Amino acid sequence: MQQTPRILIIGTGDTKADELDFMRAKVREAGGVPIMLDVSILGDPPYVPEHDKHAVAEAAGSSIADIVALGDENGAMTVMAAGAAALTKRLHDEGAIDGFVALGGTMGTDLALDVALALPLGVPKFVVSTIAYSHLVPPERIATDLMMILWAGGLYGLNSTCCAVLSQACGAVVGAARAAERPGRERPVVAISSLGKSCLTYMVTLKPELEKRGYEVVVFHTTGMGGRALEAIAAQRGFAAVLDFSLQELANHLSGSVVSSGADRLENAGLCGVPQIVAPGAIDMVDFPTWQPVPERFADRPYHAHNRLLASVTSDGEARREIARAIGRKLGAAGAPTAFILPAGGIQQWDREGEPLHEPEALAAFVDEMRRGVPEGVLFREIAEHINSRAFVDTALAIFDAWVADGVIAPGAVEPASV
Template identity: 75%
Template structure:
């Protein structure tokens, strides 16, 4: 018989016992084992959890009494989040859980997001939340493979709507834990950013070339959460090198767009001393939802609707200069080998002559500022061509191969290098 999957169930049992006990019943009904963790502060649940609130507090190097006296509900739940995260990671490292699910409103979600970030990629993470998909949740709080579902009808007590949602969530996390294939480390992994094949397509050349060299290449679609995933894996030292060629999310963050990856975009590879080759793909575009009006400050700018969800306008020359300076500041903080490729011929498909976002003067403003913003700790490689030209990919491979020869990047693994 297949081994039953153990699911860590997190919630405040003093106020949500009915819901949590229903979740335990549903997890066990579909062949899982529910491991209950109580994160209540003021009271105990009417059941005996495997890990009670006192154990959670101890994991945060404190006590429930000290947490209650910490000042307010925010400080109390922040301490409980620390304890829950440490305890959950310890349980995973000891092989005692295969996935986790949490239940909550803003308080419970805040705590659950920390737990999810603590567990590695490949461990099923499911949060049932009254604020699922909300812009209250900043990108940097979202784990790479987090799954969320709206806790519809879940403000107070069980009902048929609430049961429908909770039962789906419980089935999903048990199923995910049963089916999950965790990432392997057979081949060294290279992270690469891009913005869809229609806008940036260097990966069509680079991916097979790197695979032939014995590397696994993971390409991230930089529409907000793609860059977040790249940053999260880099923060956990999951890459031997990063080719960060699409920085539009950074530009979006600086211009106030919601289509961004958080404040630490283009920082984690450098912080972890991971070798990185960087280029300014699509930094001239500002994204916003197609179904909203064009932001007033961009009303007169060139416009491109990608689909019914996503549209872009261009930023002006002064904004692009500011973006260049921000890129330079982030590269200056890098602790590892860094190279910057500056394609003078253009930085995304639609900025070329005859295309809707062609603005040579604004592009020149960026290029001029970028030339003086690349810091002393980074190599600057300027090419005459466009970022989608063969010249760009050749330059990226030239730098990569030199760093391998110099021992900066570990060699690839010989053998069958075909992508899975």
């Protein structure tokens, strides 16, 4: 626990000096040490920052003169974002900061998102933004533990409305830095993806079995940002293995749903050398906001309202064939040991016979395309049973245990238990 957190405050001091100076005072009042990082380009702040714009440009391998010469605000801020991210990461690696808070409109938010992605899970990241929670921010730009707050009343100068927001942000980041616990690594970490516990139930059995083998198990809820978190940690090689059994976000992305975790879903583990066992859980469903009309192209498909936020329809057989082909392409690009389990008996709880999303012809189309689409070099196991069956869990554990025995997956912290 850090008793006197050192908080990096990021913003354009030439245009937002009053706000940033207010934030500096609030960080001090909350018991933190403010450290100013200026990302101005054309002007200079009326205060002397600990890290000025020239240091930011230099961290990007450039200079302010060269950045100004670009003559393009988007290009200029992109270079400054690269410099701010590199400089912030270096400060963190050197133990000089414990968290950061950034302030901005679309430009400042764009930069701050890169800074947040440069820092590992557990380092407090707070962005005060005029576009907080907006769909302008794609999922792949959102760091795993990013915190945002809307900069209400923050267009021009200080006022009581924006001061209420800025003071909350400063108190929040200081408090988070004081209380934050970084993820431990006493045991190798295994990731499991799932869509809740009613739709996909394998984790109920898998989690204790893996824990008995000496692994820490982290389950990700694949409702957009859960898959984003899995991908981000996999990209940082934060897992000993990934059991990616819920690919519904991939289906959502291909169908144009906003419930997406980005175009790189099912890619980062394989690209970063993390062994992965994959299954097609819930790829038959497409999500959309309940409070919006059903998309016209899905008007005649089976519909389920999960709650007032989230509703689902099912995709037809041809769409499922397209999803199967996409899964095959992503598996083929993996540079790490990869296995694929195809549960031909069903891929989510409500596609069983007698359930509202039971569509055997569409499932058969997916199974047929998937059989042909698994690339050479990928270990392929087909079972006749449902994904929520004990047979599926046993198949996954058999592959996992064999890979541990062969040294593909790092051994757990205790002797493996017999299955």
